[in-house]
Amino acid sequence: MFAYQKRLQYPIDIKKKDLKLAKCLLSQYGGPYGELAASLQYLNQRFSMPDGRGKALLTDIGTEELGHVEMICTMIYQLMKGATIEELKAAGLGGQYAQNDHALYPTDASGVPFTITYTQTTGDAIADLESNMAGEQRARATYEHLMDLTDDPDVLQPLAFLRQREIIHYQRFKELKNIYQKELKK
Template sequence: MIATMVYKLTKDATPEQLIENGLGDHYANHDKALFYQNASGVPWTATYIQAKGDPIADLYEDIAAEEKARATYQWLIDMTDDVDLQDGLKFLREREVIHSLRFREAVEILKEERDRKKFF
């Protein structure tokens, strides 16, 4: 969704405007196509996905990822005065909060199950 927001904000920009605003390298490589990268220009890679194989450890990784995304959305909200863009970002930020809460609930359920004696 963020890449789509960036696309909508830049779709009518001229190459000169993109260059003036620090997007010349991106334009030279990708035109106005969506290309997933961080703010420093490092492309997205599957190595960003962390998995241990233990459900509780993996859920804690998920919680951390949701909280990092929440913080990023807040910083983006703080960087713009475009109300429509802020509304979309606020929706995404709140979605991360809910995801984090659900993952935390799942951790507690798994901990209860892990500690419960099982009789067969």
Template structure:
């Protein structure tokens, strides 16, 4: 059961209308790494979580918080759009730089949403469920969550530098702080799960099940010009689980065969054998 509370998690105010900033904020609302993505990702992971209840409870807590962040961004975008008009769209386009980068005010804010937030990115690409990860494997999912929060916080920080509106910045600082905590949270969950299950996903397919292929689990193949990649711990260090040492292969050779595929039936129209007359 979900219950809506009218008060926002944090105060949302603006110093004045700014339709261009409203368009930019659409990215952290409905873009690939926006609040809609983490909201749906954490909720679906929570809905589908099996076993250990503390992980399900944590996912539902954070997923529900993200619903609130979506509402906060919609409120922020709406306030930034207060008073916007079609004339503002034309005025914005008179600045060649702005027109080239943004194309003026987002016309959908005027036409589609009536000066409200939209489930789209800053360029109008609709949000879609393909952005989310909910695999049923807790460690794999938590790593995806850390990635999502890292990208999301990065984008909010960039937008923070794009505005001088101190009231908007105050709201963004709250979001940046929460995104920082969420990164800590996923790091803690990842560490705990790695200690329980090991660092490789899935733990249910152990290294010994790879049989003769285990050797390939430790080789770094140099497949581009230069050998700078040999300087990293991924090339000369030990595996994080201590199971072996990495080997740098400076001049790797292919180990497989040249594939030779059979010529398909003429009815498939591959035109590989056109000496016969058409039937």
């Protein structure tokens, strides 16, 4: 069961419209290394974790990633707020307007729709956790690229926060993988 909390994990209040940046941020919404893929991947993998520690960790990180989907959507929404059709066209978002108006729709930065094939599940705890560690590193790298693309502190702060979260998740997955590997040897 999931229950919604009416707040963001970290506050976001972007005042400056920036459509080109909004387009880039889509990568972390519906892109291959994005938050949506991460969340679904962990929430699927948890069913086949070997014990309570794994089931808990995958549930808890998968749930946090849903909160990150919300943060990314919030950033895109606020960056696009009040954009005119001309501005959208100039930023390469004409297609986005034609299909979705100002609504949110999970695609990558080039407009390719989200697909569940971005997620991996093998049923093997070690393979799944290694895959998650790699996923967290890819997401960290993507956040660094996004931080390279902006000087707006209203955007940089939440991006820096999200980047740190990938570092923590990587560490926790690595710890769990090491625990399982040690115990499997016995």
